Amino acid sequence: MGGYVALAFGRAYPERVAGLGLISSQLRADTPEGKVGRYETARQVMDKGVGPVVEAMTPKLSAEPRVQAFVRELISKQRPLALSNALTAMAGRPDSTDLAQTFKFPVVVVHGGADALIPVERGRQVKALLPNAHYAELPNLGHMPMMENPQAVAEALRFFLK
Numbered sequence: 001m002g003g004y005v006a007l008a009f010g011r012a013y014p015e016r017v018a019g020l021g022l023i024s025s026q027l028r029a030d031t032p033e034g035k036v037g038r039y040e041t042a043r044q045v046m047d048k049g050v051g052p053v054v055e056a057m058t059p060k061l062s063a064e065p066r067v068q069a070f071v072r073e074l075i076s077k078q079r080p081l082a083l084s085n086a087l088t089a090m091a092g093r094p095d096s097t098d099l100a101q102t103f104k105f106p107v108v109v110v111h112g113g114a115d116a117l118i119p120v121e122r123g124r125q126v127k128a129l130l131p132n133a134h135y136a137e138l139p140n141l142g143h144m145p146m147m148e149n150p151q152a153v154a155e156a157l158r159f160f161l162k
Contacts, residue, residue, distance in 0.1 A: 001086060007096045010103070019106045019160050023153065024115055024143045026122040027129065029095040038091035042084040050078050060117045062142040070147065100130055107133040110156045112141030112148070134159035 003025020010017045030038060045053060054075045061071050075083070100107075107130055111123030120137060127135040136156035138145050146153045 001090065004090060004093050007099065008093070011094075011096070011099055014102070017103075017105055019108070020103065021108045021110065021157055021160075022123075022126060023110045023146055024112060024118055024123075025109075025126075026118050027096040027100050027126055028122070029093055030091055035091040038087045042087040042091070045080050045084045045087065049080055050075060050083050053083060057117075060143065062144045062148055063114065063116075064142070064148050067142075067144055067147045071144070097129065100126070103130065106160060108136070108157055108159050109133050110136045110138065110145060110153055112143060112145045113137055113139040114141060115143045117143040 003022045006020055006022065007025075007027070010020060041053065054072055057075060058068050058072050062068055107126075109123055109126045109130075111118075111120050113120050115123075123135070123137065127133055134156065136152070138149060138152050138156075141148045141152070
C-alpha cells in the first residue's frame with residue numbers, strides 16, 4: 001500500500017516531493033470488478049475477522065517462506081476495522097496515470113518479475129508512461145522485493161544518488 005500512499009502524498013503536496021520510489025505498485029485505480037472484490041473482502045473482514053485475508057494474501061505477497069511468516073504475523077495482528085478501512089481506501093483510490101505525467105522529479109520503479117499481486121506488466125506500464133523513470137525489474141521476486149532481496153532494491157534506489 002506504500003505506493004498508493006506515496007502517490008496520494010504527491011497529489012496533495014507536489015512541491016514537497018523530491019523523488020518518488022514505486023515498489024511493486026501501479027498507477028491505475030481498481031477496475032469496477034476489483035473495487036467490488038475489495039469492498040466484499042472489507043465486509044468479510046468485519047464479519048469473520050482477518051484470518052481469511054491472512055490465508056488468501058500471504059501466498060500472493062511472496063513465495064519465500066521467511067517473508068510469508070513475517071506477513072502472516074503482521075496481517076494477523078491487524079484489527080478488523082483497520083484492515084477493512086485499508087481495503088476500502090484502496091478500492092476508492094483515484095487513478096494516478098494523469099498525475100504521474102505531471103511529475104517533474106525523478107521516479108524509480110521497482111517490480112518483482114514474479115509478483116502475484118500486481119503483475120509485472122503494471123510496472124512496465126509505469127515505465128512506458130514515464131520514459132525518464134529508472135526501472136528495475138527483479139526476476140523471481142514477488143510483491144515484497146524489499147524483503148526478498150533488499151540489496152537489489154537498495155541498488156535500484158541508488159538512482160536517486162546520481
